Amino acid sequence: MNYRIPRGTQDILPEQSRKWQFIEQKIHDLCNRYNYKEIRTPVFEQTELFARGVGDTTDIVQKEMYTFDDRGGRSLTLRPEGTASTVRSFVENKMHGWADQPVKLYYVGPMFRYERPQSGRMRQFVQFGVEAMGSADPAVDAEVIGLSMDFYRELGLSNLKLVVNSLGDKESRNNHRNALIEHFEPRISEFCADCQQRLEKNPLRILDCKQDNDHELMATAPSILDYLNEDSTDYFKLVQQYLADMDIRFEVDPTLVRGLDYYNNTAFEIMIDGEGFGAITTLCGGGRYNGLVEDIGGPTTPGIGFALSIERLLMALEVQEISLPIEEGLDAYLVTMGEQAKAVSPKLLHGLRSKGLAVDGDYIGKKMKAQMKAADRQKAEFVLLLGDDELAEDNIMVKEMATGEQKQVPLKEIAEWIISQR
Template sequence: MIQIPRGTQDILPKDSHKWQFIEERLHAIAKNYNYKEIRTPAFESTELFVRGVGGSTDIVNKEMYTFKDKGDRSLTLKPEGTAPVVRSYIENKMQHDVVQPTKVYYMDPMFRYERKQKGRYRQFVQFGIEAIGVEDPLIDVEVLSMLMHIYQSFGLKDLKLYINSIGDQDSRAAYNEALVDHFRPSITEFCTDCQVRIDTNPMRILDCKKDRDHELIRTAPRMYDYLNEESKAYFEEVKSNLDAIGIGYEIDYNLVRGLDYYTHTAFEVMSDAEGFGAITTLCGGGRYNGLLEMLDGPHETGIGFALSIERLLLALEAEGIEIPEPEGIDLYICALDEKATEKASHIVHTLRTKGISCDIDYKRRKLKAQMKDADRKGAAYTIVLGGEELSTGNVELKHMGSGESKTVHLDELHTLLEEK
């Protein structure tokens, strides 16, 4: 029997309403913050991610689904959303759009060849935003406020926002030099990946999952101590404005975000909910000054975040927050014979085109079984259609909740149900 690929999942009809509920909420919040949706291809040139994400990252080195097409071009299923958005921004010359900054969001499947863990899949859905074209602490605060608004709108409470500053390129270069001096004498005690990172991206050693408990990581220099005055002032303005609007946060001096393009503000949201799991990160993001130029684009800056819908669902479950069940159908027509079933199919067609949700029994079951089916489908009302009803056109419209019935003509069904 052919089975689902490892690391993927079927979202069954009994659960799809949860996804729809979350997606609708995310669309609505994005609209409130004036972010417009962008849709990029499911696959891109492999070079986009090698250059845009960073050749030293696990994403590029270990996790990408890469293949050659019939034209011998190397393509990759997108593992993250920022690089494709930036590619589109550059290619479509969006820096010349009248409305600035460019504020977009996406909600797309992503693909990474990861070891399967709770809440992590090889195909997963990310909601992300990007604000490109302005470098201002206030836009950083807007992005952080939107992020916390999203989680809190679902009722989540066991959350912690961690922030840090990676500083500008000069600050980052000075910090990387200090990290090399700190780790180099004992680098052989670290995993093979970190032994490579010390020469390619030393900050990623602080992000290592294998060696995160190593004493040298706990005693590593603090990024904040290597920020120049401009970077410190930027970070202080971010913090003061978060304070002003009441968004709580903690500073994590080891929070660096592993991708090569991050500068200034970096952040993560963690869940403290009991039972959430060992990996508590819900979301991450930060400012990227230089990414557009790395991709041969204009000298523009941006900031964004990406969250996993799968992990959002896991957090809701951990805090015991239930997504409301969808409403049932408006009407179920029970038919007593073949002729009535045929007429019922005509009626539901007409009602559906007028915006009334309704259904009938296609298994030609007895009345009792049909009424049970109507109840399972959450029908607000039922009618029974037989020979007498077909001849007179009058039916008993029964409210399934109260049990009350009212005699109506079939021609009145649409109007009456619209009013309910």
């Protein structure tokens, strides 16, 4: 049988995995600077967690989740996003009682959505996400947005566009919700079946519809900014002021609606404009979700976060022809000639590796010339030439690949010699 990879997934081969490792290390370093701690949650959770946390009117819950019953008859779902799992852990582990508040967490891991695979959109994809829970200070909103912008900028991306909006507090959203129902209801039959269902449950989601985005009622729909109460207005003004103070350029877009039900107040997206993406494309999205912790069984706890796709980031780097500064190659490659030299190579390689050196050698009986070519392909800084004659004299010949210079070094001193050349 000819086995093939499942549709919407990918093999990340060694050449690409080095880029992933570099990006993941950038994430760890950046989050450490912002004092965010890593959290790792299960790949699958109870289905009800996502139905309640993400929202039963979202496309994710209605159409895209990988859900199955385990052998005990429990309904489980491969996580489609990271916030609900992180909030569940926050509640279950009583992080709201920790001395240091807000609790600032980040995660990097695979998510799963049954979508139509296309460029930058996979059925298994990797998200980097940040969550800060326990503070309603708009300065935390600015911090989270600043972290996401720093991440892209430090990787060298340009032509970034930050868009912000406010979805308002509960009172503001209710007033806006009623205005949306009044606006769309007389002609809702002209919209898709999904929008017709959303009218009463969550009319804000109609504004996020891709199928009906050209309908004339979309352009004239009531703006959330016209329904913000004083508290929500003041909050949004402070977020904008903090971003300006941080020299972070942004645009206010009153039509920005995040695709998940739990957002309120601050919402934002980071987009990139470039040839290869076509239209302006979203790289990152996030916002405030006051109320989500309570929905999942915890105490009243404000929160804010974002998530971004590593796959879409890699696409952006490729489009902008940005090469990551990845260190490649070996410290040394061992070339052996003769049976005795071959016999001692495992011990020699192991000793060099134990000193922290990246080394390799031949394991398939190549001739000397083929071994030298392998050393060149592996980008070895030095080639260690060991024959039976050198072994008898307890020496080894070292060739620097960049210059071609050669010299003999005592075999017992070879590790220290290579280290001294760094």
